Amino acid sequence: MDFKTRQASFMAHIRDPEQPAPEGVEDRRMQIYRELFFNNLDGFVSSGFPVLKTLYTQAQWQELVRQFFIQHDCKTPIFVEIAQEFLHFLQHEYQQQKHDEDFMFELAHYEWLELAVSVAQEREGVTSLTPEQLDDASLCLAQTARVAQYSYEVHRISDEYRPDSPSDSPLFFCVFLDVDEEVKFLQLNPLSAQVLAKIEASPGVELHELLIWLEQTFANFEPEVLRQGAISLLSELVTKGIIKKQ
Numbered sequence: 001m002d003f004k005t006r007q008a009s010f011m012a013h014i015r016d017p018e019q020p021a022p023e024g025v026e027d028r029r030m031q032i033y034r035e036l037f038f039n040n041l042d043g044f045v046s047s048g049f050p051v052l053k054t055l056y057t058q059a060q061w062q063e064l065v066r067q068f069f070i071q072h073d074c075k076t077p078i079f080v081e082i083a084q085e086f087l088h089f090l091q092h093e094y095q096q097q098k099h100d101e102d103f104m105f106e107l108a109h110y111e112w113l114e115l116a117v118s119v120a121q122e123r124e125g126v127t128s129l130t131p132e133q134l135d136d137a138s139l140c141l142a143q144t145a146r147v148a149q150y151s152y153e154v155h156r157i158s159d160e161y162r163p164d165s166p167s168d169s170p171l172f173f174c175v176f177l178d179v180d181e182e183v184k185f186l187q188l189n190p191l192s193a194q195v196l197a198k199i200e201a202s203p204g205v206e207l208h209e210l211l212i213w214l215e216q217t218f219a220n221f222e223p224e225v226l227r228q229g230a231i232s233l234l235s236e237l238v239t240k241g242i243i244k245k246q
Helices: 002-013 025-047 050-054 058-071 079-092 106-119 130-136 189-199 207-217 222-239
Strands: 138-141 146-148 169-176 183-188 243-245
Touching: 002 025, 025 050, 025 058, 025 106, 025 243, 050 106, 058 079, 079 106, 106 146, 106 169, 106 183, 130 222, 138 189, 146 189, 169 189, 183 189, 189 207, 189 222, 207 222, 222 243
Parallel strands: none
Antiparallel strands: 138 243, 146 169, 169 183
16 A cells, blocks of 8 residues: 555544544554544634534534534634634535524524634725714725624524524624724614625725715615714724724
8 A cells, every 4th residue: 555545544534433444553543543633623613613512412513523524625724714614514515404403504604704803804004094084084894894694693592592483584793803802793784784785895985975875775765864874873883993994
């Protein structure tokens, strides 16, 4: 058996102990490797998805992580990227089981979003601003902020609270890193979610352009009411560090 074949056999067995171990290696040594690799991966995934983990028994959770280990071709040792690949595995490769909650995919995405925000780095040239600077600033969504839409109350889910059905209407959130570098979330109404989505899609947009877009998009609103509401919203988002200047 050449080196590459032996190496492939070694890794296949490490990922799935049901696969035969390389010839000539005692099981005691292989057990050490099996536990080391799996426990490291389990630690990474558990740290990235702590709420999701509480919804499973230990055996169910380890089986889920084992499936990820066996089925997904994970190419990175970086913690954040492993979490992203686990999310990809759940969304595109995993077959939902009877004991899985229907909201598991949304919860996993929300937890990954919190992690992604916590390590995000701001783009070069993007700076903070104050509400007084809104009139003349080119606005953008901070790299440390993400907007998402869910069907379930993902921010409330825990081992004690497991919603039986989706909410009556879509739920919008902004997950962001505040000025103290703590991950927070802000629940948005549909209008404020659209404003943030517009800024995210049009980095560099200015306030007057945004107000024109709002008047055209929400023609049933009184322009002055819309203007005052938008300025109030943007001032809050600027203060929280969600909207910045580029």
